[in-house]
Amino acid sequence: MSNKIFTQDEIEILSSNKYVKHVSVKGITYTDEFKRLFIAENEKGKFPTVIFKECGFDLDILGLDRVRSCGKRWRATYREDGILGLQDTRIENSGRPREKDLTLEEKYEHLMAQNKLLKAENELLKKPRYVRKEDGKEEVRLVAEQKFQLIRAIVIKNKLKNMISYLCKISKVSRSGYYNYFSLKSQKTREKRDVKDESVRDIILKAFNFKRRKKGARQIKMTLQGQFGIIYNLKRIRRIMKKYDIVCPIRKSNPYRRMMKATQEHTVLPNLLNRQFKQNIPGKVLLTDITYLFYGNGRKAYLSTVKDGSTNEILAYHLSDRLTLDIATDTVHKLANNRQVGLAKDAFIHSDQGSHYTSPVFQALVKSYNLYQSMSRRGNCWDNAPQESFFGHFKDEAYIKPCQSLCELEQEIDEYMTYYNNYRYQWGLNKMTPVQYRDHLLKTA
Known part of the structure; x- marks a missing residue:
């Protein structure tokens, strides 16, 4: 067979x-x-x-x-x-009697039982559980555990003990599963599992709120291992988060348009990077960009950063309340004056085609520090994807809106950059922080 x-x-x-x-x-x-x-x-x-x-x-x-x-x-x-x-x-x-035709009374009883089940199911769906389908979409669906509880409630309320098999059949659950779920042994097993899950939940919450930065399942796994020496399976962490409604911040796309394109008098340079972000050489691929920050009561600031493409470390950053050329040039000055940053031979800085980076002043400054310059293709954000990704994570995790002044915002950014470089473990960096991964590459070079 x-x-x-x-x-x-x-x-x-x-x-x-x-x-x-x-x-x-x-x-x-x-x-x-x-x-x-x-x-x-x-x-x-x-x-x-x-x-x-x-x-x-x-x-x-x-x-x-x-x-x-x-x-x-x-x-x-x-x-x-x-x-x-x-x-x-x-x-x-077989020795079993053939199925007999149901009488009108029996058919009526079945219809009444089915009607009561549907009513109770509709009530339960007001607090639905979403199940992800194969195509990525979600649909409302009752899981087996909910159906068992629903059938039990209907049987007790309407005194339908002789309808359990029928109710299980129309609910598409097994009769043996129903009885096993309410057996004394199963209940004790679930109680023990709930007690164990609660202790695991408390440990996961410590990692979830570590350094006051909320995290997703993979970040929690790496933080538990790196900071607490605890190794949990990723599926287990996700199950506990789902069970106790521990929700990580939702990534939202940036609603703001890019900066104005370069004018004709500015120079657009070729794309030397070609999306080869991970070259495993710290200080060689330098990614830069500028983003908008809204804080307080509708106040706006601008943040410029330089990110190492190989290690994801933020090497330099500058905050300003004005979108002038200084925000880009000051960031480069900070990069060059940072003694902790060692730039590799033939290092180059990659950006989009924003007016700051096509400016003759900015390009001359980059050359003065013996850096090459590269630019993304026009309107192609994927050519600088790691830098865009950092801004997305930064806006999700940093407490920007509660800041009431530029000074408070600058302090929050300083704290976040320290956290990001030294404590935020990343899946793509062999579960290390950017600084740890930089030291790892230098040791193995």
Whole structure:
């Protein structure tokens, strides 16, 4: 017998064949007529696969193992017992009574029970659980645990003990699963698991709120391992977060447009980087950009940063309340004067085609520090994706809006940059912080 499991679509296709009596997830029952036809055609020299195909069966659905095993079994039965041995006598010999037609009273009781179940299910769906489908979309669906509780409530409320099997059937859950869920052993197991999950939840919350920066599951896993020496499976962390509604900040796209494009008198330089961000050489690929920050009561500031493409470390940054050329040039000055930053040979700074970076003043400054310059293609944010990604994470995790003054905002940014470089573990950096990964690359160079 084949171990192939039929899908719902395959069951429907097989059921439409006139030679099929019944199809389940694991098995298929053929008609006696087909068995006789198979023996007759096989005696003429036809192969089993040919006979099945001529009778309208899809061999890709059935599988060759199932076809061969059926042919072998039917031939052996025919040799031993003849045509009568091919007849399906399981119903007659099972000892079970045949299904009887329901009376009007029984049909009425079933309809009433189904109606009560649907009403209770609609009430439960007011607090739905979302399940992600294969195409990435989400739909409202009751899980088995909720259905068991729902059936139990209906049975107790309406005194429908004799309807448990029927309610399980229309709810598409197993009757044995229902009884097992409410068994004393299962309840004790769930209680023990809940106690254990609560202790794990408390540990996860410590990592979730570490350094006052909320994190997602992967950040929590790396923080637990790096700061607390605790190793949890990523699936376990996600399960606990889902169970106790621990939600990480939602990444939102930046709603603001890019800065004005370079004027004709400015110079646009070629793209030397070509998206080769990870060159495993600290201080070689320098990514820069400027972003808007809204804080306080509608106040606006601007942040310019320089990020190491290989280590993701923020090497220099400058905050200003004005979007002048100084915000870009001051950032480069800070980069050059940072003694902790060691620039590699042939290092270059990569940016978009904003007016600050196409400016002759900025380009002359970059050359004076013996740096090359590269630019993204026009209107292509992917050419500077790591820098854009940093701004997204920064705006999600830093407490920008509560700041009431530029001084408070600058202090918050200083704290965040220290956290980001030294304490924020990253999955793509072998679960290290940017500073740890920089030291790792220098040691292995």
